Amino acid sequence: MKQLHYMIIFLFLFVAGWSCKKESRINYTDGNAPAPAPVxxxxxxxxxxxxxxxxxxxxxxxxxxxxxxxxxxxxxxxxxxxxxxxxxxxxxxxxxxxxxxxxxxxxxxxxxxxxxxxxxxKPLRPPVLSTFSSITMNATFGGVQISFQNDAKDNLAIALMLDSTGQNTWTTVNTFYTGAPLGTYSVRGFDTTVKKFAVFVRDRWSNRSDTLIKSLKPVYEELIPKTTWSALRLPTDSWLQAEGYRLEQLWDNNIRSIFASTNQSVLPQWVTIDLGKKVVLSRLVEHQQEADHFYAGSAVKKFEVWGSNDPSPDGSWEHWELLGSFSSFKPSGLPLGQTTEEDKNYAWFKGEDFSFNRLLPAIRYIRFKTLETYSMSGQVVMAEVDLWGQQVP
Missing domain, CATH: 2.60.40.10 (Immunoglobulins)
Incomplete structure (x- = not known):
């Protein structure tokens, strides 16, 4: 027993001494050594x-x-x-x-x-210049629409400026951050008088492109009131409501409440809405859910919007006209499961903005037809839908 006691003491002293030696070790750098030879x-x-x-x-x-x-x-x-x-x-x-x-x-x-x-x-043409050369800027409802191509998927900022006085007094009114390979977005909130707009591209090192300047006249639009909207359930509407997530929550002006169909629903699926009056649509804004279905899960990825003034009671597609086909856009361009604050601001808080690319007829009924979600599970989840355009007297 005494021998075992001595062995334990010996091992303890050995480890303690070794640790002290290890801690006192110094990596020596010769301050007088000459500089190394060049590569x-x-x-x-x-x-x-x-x-x-x-x-x-x-x-x-x-x-x-x-x-x-x-x-x-x-x-x-x-x-x-x-x-x-x-x-x-x-x-x-x-x-x-x-x-x-x-x-x-x-x-x-x-x-x-x-x-x-x-x-x-002598580097090749950088993304800040190649992206700028692809930019188009045109008038749209309530503002201007900018399209771009960013083949390098570089992180870029696209800045929109306004000549606020008509004397080349430029003010930045919007900066759009993106790493997506291509995209189209709109900046709105302007009246319908002719204004001078300018756009340029900047990268993370503060390199800046030339500036594109155009005089544009935004087209009049207004937010279509939702007080007259109601659900119209037609026989072929294929969605099944998840308990507690009613279709009417799509137009309750609350982006924290959601509409959801069940996982037993199938794709494609569509919902029908009676707007209560005829409107000429300029664009649709769809707010994704903030958390679990944000650029993931049951968030809408591809969809169509159809319009009618005389929908068939049997739910068929007779008397329906395709108004537009759209795909979800993520400003960051990041892969599935990765998002940024810019993505959240765009798709949840402001809502994804989808402009109709032609002058539409006045319609009273719309069908929102989901073709794909991010998970393709069959369920569809949306927080809110806004419609913009002009009300017909």
């Missing part, structure tokens, strides 16, 4: 707004990392670093296709830098 055999591969450098590292135990210093914009310099575990360095943030001078350094553990290796980089 060699540098090769450049350019891409839109960027470049990749590959090189041969010097054989020096004091080497810590490789650093590139380059001018992104006149007077704006950026550094890029890569450890000695790799032979590749990425240069990003170029906002043009000009020739940029780059200096490449080897840096030692004592932070001494080698003589620079100088090279010239």
């Amino acid at each position: 060699t055999n540098v090769k450049v591969t350019v891409s839109p707004g960027a470049a990749i450098l590959t090189y041969k590292l010097p054989s020096d135990p004091q080497l810590s990392y490789v650093k590139a210093v380059y001018e992104m914009q006149p007077g704006v310099f950026r550094e890029a670093k890569a450890s000695y575990y790799t032979d590749t360095l990425h240069l990003i943030g170029f906002g043009d296709t000009l020739v940029h001078r780059v200096q490449l350094f080897s840096v030692g553990k004592n932070e001494k830098a080698s003589a620079p290796v100088e090279l010239l980089v």
Whole structure:
């Protein structure tokens, strides 16, 4: 027993001594060591707004990392670093296709830098410019509509400005943040007088495109009152109401309450609404549910809007006219399950905005036909529907 007691004491002292030695260990850096030799055999591969450098590292135990210093914009310099575990360095943030001078350094553990290796980089056309060249801006109901294409799926800001005085006094009225490959969105709330609008694109490094300026006259529209709306259940309407989530909650002016069909419902499915009066529609706004079915689950992904003034009592599609076909749009462009505050502001708080691309006839009845949801489970969940346009006297 006494022998076991001594063995335990010995092991405790050994571990304690080993730990102390480990903690007192110091990594020695020679402050007097010379800077490492420069990298060699540098090769450049350019891409839109960027470049990749590959090189041969010097054989020096004091080497810590490789650093590139380059001018992104006149007077704006950026550094890029890569450890000695790799032979590749990425240069990003170029906002043009000009020739940029780059200096490449080897840096030692004592932070001494080698003589620079100088090279010239001419990046390909960056997303901030290619996206701007794709932009169209036209008048729409209540404002302007902007369409864009962003093949690189880069994170960009599209800024809309208004000449508030008519004397080129520009004020930013909306900034739309997106990483989507393409999209169309509208900025509304303007009267129907001719105004000068301007749009430009900016990236995360503050590179900015040229500016597109147009004089446009927004088309008159108003929010269609919901006090006359009612549900019209026709024989072929295929949805089954989930308990407590009534169809009327689509127009109760509360984006926190929802309409939901059951999981036993099938797709496609449609609901029919009697607006109580004839209206000429300019656009439809659909608010997604804030949480579980937000760009996911049973949120609407693809749908059609149909109109009629004389719906068949048997529920057939006779006397119905297709007014528009639409697909859900996510500003961030992120994959399923990932969203941003910009997505939430667009699809829940403001509501997804779907404009009809032609002048429509005045109609009293509409059918909202869901073709696809994000999960394709059969259930459909929506928080609110708004209609804009003009009421017929």
